[in-house]
Structures are given as C-alpha cells and as structure tokens.
Amino acid sequence: MTMLKQILNQAGVREFGVCPMPPEDALLDCRAKSRLPENARSVIVCLFPYYSPGLEGNISRYAMVEDYHKVAREILTPACESLRQAYAAEFSWFADNSPIPEVSAAVQAGLGVQGRNGLLITPDYGTYVFLGEIITDHLFDYSAPAQGSCLGCGRCEAACPGGALCGGAVDISRCVSDISQRKGELTPSETELVRAGGLLWGCDRCQLVCPHNREVKQTHIQAFQKNIVASVAYGQIRPLCKTRAFGFRGPRVLERNYHILYGVD
Ligand code: SF4
Ligand code: SF4
Structure with a gap:
C-alpha cells in the first residue's frame, strides 16, 4: 500500500481508498466498460476536492472551476503509467464516464458515507468532491469503511x-x-423549476444546507484554485464552454437558461 500511496500522492491524489472489483453494486452499462482490464480485482477510488471559500455566483460550484474530466485525465494518466511500471499489471482510469457506480464504490472504499441528498459525504471536504477510479487486475488490500454518518x-x-x-x-x-x-x-413546469433554482447551470441547494459542508477544507489541487469564474455573463458562455464541465451540452443550454433567469442577453 505504501508504494501505491507514494505513486498516487506524487501524481496529485491525496485521498483514495480501495474496494473489490466488481464492487457491491452492479456495474453500469456504458461504452467505457470495454476499457476494463481483464480479470480486474481492485478499484482504487480517488477523490478530487474542488472547494474554495467564498464561491458565490450564478452557476453550480463544481462548474466554476476547470473541467474536472480534463483535470482527472491529467492526474490519472501518468498515475496509471507509473503504477503499470511498479506493479507489472494493468491499470485503467475512469471519471464520470465509468462503469463503476461511483458514490457507492467510494463508500465501500472507505472515503465517506452517502447522504440523503444522494451524494458522497467525505470527512474533510464534505460533498464538494469529484470522483475518479483506477481499475486493476492487481490485488490490493481493501480499505476499511469510513466512520460517521449522514445526520438524517x-x-x-x-x-x-x-x-x-x-x-x-x-x-x-x-x-x-x-x-x-x-x-x-423546457416545459412550463421545468422552466419554473430553473427559475426557482436561480442558477444558469446546476443546483447546489442540497449541498449548501448540509451541516457536513460547514468548514470544509480548501482543495489542494492547483487546477481548481485558479481561473475560477463564479458568475457567468451572457458573452462568456461560448468561450467558457471550452474549459468548463458544462461545455459538453453546448452553449445553447446555458443561453436558454440565461433568458429564463434574466430575460435579456
Ligand atoms: S434540485 Fe437541487 S437540491 Fe434538489 S436534489 Fe437536485 S441538486 Fe439537490
Ligand atoms: S442535509 Fe442532513 S440529511 Fe441531508 S445529506 Fe446533509 S446531513 Fe444528511
């Protein structure tokens, strides 16, 4: 485990846990499944905390920072390369587009507990984390369950x-x-709900009120500390689609929401 910790820390992953492959909950059907190593035995679940204090704006906090898919790729690709060399085994990474049910695997890997809001609650970062997985045919020791619970x-x-x-x-x-x-x-009732949510993209209400999200630690990941855009003006939507997690839906979705919320360009 020490060598695994060393390699992951060096790549930029400070918190991780290991659960069996397959995990308790059924694998998800997705195209990424074809990248699973044959005879995979372990899932290394990695945390990517993204919280910085004082983030208030008109999009969900996770979208205020650099696209986490890109950040996860930049960290997990070299991590897998180093792990292959160290263990002479197969290692493949996944983030979001993953056959692993990510929240339940993270719970099984001892990284936190699942809240009534459906999200992973971690001891240090609350719910403000992205998840990524490294799946391997190497057998690592599995992690113990985390302490604590959703307060209900x-x-x-x-x-x-x-x-x-x-x-x-x-x-x-x-x-x-x-x-x-x-x-x-959107239908009239969907439009009303976007208005009620009050954000151009996403919704953070169930995270903002959660007691586990009081006094959480700031992210240590540099890519999430810079280039933060908390409030998006109409003219920023198209350029930001190149670097933010909302880019995959295209600019028209945010432009439509902008009209719903503000009525004008
Ligand atoms: S609408 Fe908002 S508060 Fe409700 S579950 Fe979805 S993200 Fe959470
Ligand atoms: S707000 Fe309360 S019930 Fe909801 S996830 Fe947080 S601790 Fe659990």
Missing part, C-alpha cells in the same frame, strides 16, 4: 426546490440540476 437532519430535502429528495432517493425528473442541463425547449 432532512435539511437537504427541505431546501430542494424541485422536491426531488425523498427517503435518500433522488427523483432525477424533478432535480433542477438535471433539468438545467436538458437540451431544447
């Missing part, structure tokens, strides 16, 4: 503008974050 306080459910949270389940059809990302014309 219900603040996330009470704050949810879409009424999407109930008993620990998220009804995606009512989640403003999901609705704000849909293409095309």
Whole structure:
C-alpha cells in the first residue's frame, strides 16, 4: 500500500481508498466498460476536492472551476503509467464516464458515507468532491469503511426546490440540476423549476444546507484554485464552454437558461 500511496500522492491524489472489483453494486452499462482490464480485482477510488471559500455566483460550484474530466485525465494518466511500471499489471482510469457506480464504490472504499441528498459525504471536504477510479487486475488490500454518518437532519430535502429528495432517493425528473442541463425547449413546469433554482447551470441547494459542508477544507489541487469564474455573463458562455464541465451540452443550454433567469442577453 505504501508504494501505491507514494505513486498516487506524487501524481496529485491525496485521498483514495480501495474496494473489490466488481464492487457491491452492479456495474453500469456504458461504452467505457470495454476499457476494463481483464480479470480486474481492485478499484482504487480517488477523490478530487474542488472547494474554495467564498464561491458565490450564478452557476453550480463544481462548474466554476476547470473541467474536472480534463483535470482527472491529467492526474490519472501518468498515475496509471507509473503504477503499470511498479506493479507489472494493468491499470485503467475512469471519471464520470465509468462503469463503476461511483458514490457507492467510494463508500465501500472507505472515503465517506452517502447522504440523503444522494451524494458522497467525505470527512474533510464534505460533498464538494469529484470522483475518479483506477481499475486493476492487481490485488490490493481493501480499505476499511469510513466512520460517521449522514445526520438524517432532512435539511437537504427541505431546501430542494424541485422536491426531488425523498427517503435518500433522488427523483432525477424533478432535480433542477438535471433539468438545467436538458437540451431544447423546457416545459412550463421545468422552466419554473430553473427559475426557482436561480442558477444558469446546476443546483447546489442540497449541498449548501448540509451541516457536513460547514468548514470544509480548501482543495489542494492547483487546477481548481485558479481561473475560477463564479458568475457567468451572457458573452462568456461560448468561450467558457471550452474549459468548463458544462461545455459538453453546448452553449445553447446555458443561453436558454440565461433568458429564463434574466430575460435579456
Ligand atoms: S441538486 Fe437541487 S434540485 Fe437536485 S436534489 Fe439537490 S437540491 Fe434538489
Ligand atoms: S442535509 Fe442532513 S440529511 Fe441531508 S445529506 Fe446533509 S446531513 Fe444528511
């Protein structure tokens, strides 16, 4: 484990945990599945914290920073290369586009607990983390479960503008974050929910009210500390689509939301 820790720390991953492959919950069907190593035995789940203090604006916090897909690629590609050399085994990385159910695997890997808002709650960074996985045919020791729990306080459910949270389940059809990302014309009720959410992209309400997100640590990842854009003006939407996580949906989605929220360009 020490060599694994050394290699990952050097690449820029400070927090990680290991769970069995396959993990407890069923694998997801996606094209990335074809990149899984044959006879994979371990999943190394990596945390990418992105929180910086004072971030207030008109998009979700995770979208204020550099696109995490790019940041994860820049960290995990060399990490896998070093791990291949060190262990003479197969290592493939995934982030977001992953066959691994990421939150439940992170819980199994001892990185935190799952909240009633459906998100991973970590001890140091609360819910403000991205996840990535390295999957390998090498057998590593598995991590112990994390201490602590979601407080069950219900603040996330009470704050949810879409009424999407109930008993620990998220009804995606009512989640403003999901609705704000849909293409095309929104229905009148979807439009109302985007207005109620008040952001051009995403929704952070169930994170902002969570007691676990008080006094969280700032990210140590430099790429998430610079080039932060908290409030997006209409004219910034197209250029920002090249560097932010919302770029994959294209500029028209944010331009539509801008008109819903502000009415003018
Ligand atoms: S992201 Fe917003 S709409 Fe979605 S579950 Fe959380 S609070 Fe509700
Ligand atoms: S707001 Fe309360 S119930 Fe919701 S995830 Fe946080 S601790 Fe759990």
